[in-house]
Amino acid sequence: MEMSEDPGIDCEAVAPPAEKGSKLTNAQKARIERNLAKAQKLREAKLVLHPFKDLASNKDGTHPEAALSQGSSVIKVQGTKYIDSGGGFLLEQPVLPTGPGLNKSGEEAPVILDDAIAIPVQYEECLECGDQFADSYLFNNFGHSVCDKCRDNDDRHALITRTEAKAEYLLKDCDFDKREPKLRYISRKNPHNVRWGEMKLYLHSQIHQRALEVWGSEEELVRQHESREDKREVGKARKYNKQMKQLRMEVRSSIYTKKTHAIHEHEFGPDTYNEEEDNYTHTCLTCPYTETYEKM
Missing domain, CATH: 3.90.530.10 (XPA C-terminal domain)
Structure with missing residues (x-):
């Protein structure tokens, strides 16, 4: 049985001892059997498969197109076909001959695979320079058709x-x-x-x-700015006048309160009888207050 080179297998435990006269212990025999079984499972599972392995060997006479479709998938990007290696990167697909079929120029026609994926690319025309581009910062974020080389962060953009x-x-x-x-x-x-x-x-x-x-228009925008500025100034003046009026009222009320903090009590003089209305009237001696009343 052909041995497979794999970092997870202990090669020293698989290989027999160099000395013919030495004997293997039971533990060594068990470890050799486990490693042999592990190598056989790795080969059966085909964990490592190079995308061009079937193309290079092609021992069973399989057509290259069929071998390529079995080993990997093909992705078409901007008219160029790439092979997905399965390892995180793409390999450019080689041009495979189709046998006796030739194109008009006399060269062998490339193979057209049915599982190829065509990714459409839409180009935009730059508003600044007129060149076509497929991707730019301003177009992706703001939908503004300007390429990256014409982008002006300080002024226009x-x-x-x-x-x-x-x-x-x-x-x-x-x-x-x-x-x-x-x-x-x-x-x-x-x-x-x-x-x-x-x-x-x-x-x-x-x-x-x-x-x-x-x-x-810009003129209307300027007029709106001026109108709002005038309203703002009127509002400031109105607010200032209101504050000054409130301040004067507070000052006057404080003076009036200091002079008239005591309660005034009326001292009435003698009563005066009014025969026509049949009531009495008396006047305060310290203020001009007059009170009219009736006696029972």
């Missing part, structure tokens, strides 16, 4: 927080989340305090475009 956008462009939450199309954003941790909620960063150019959709 700068980011703005949701709070700054609402204050600068006078937008509401519904303009971000409900107005179609909804604005896309990325979340980042707050640099001022990590315990606060995450910031929502939007593309500045998209925020500016949304403000034009809401207000109609």
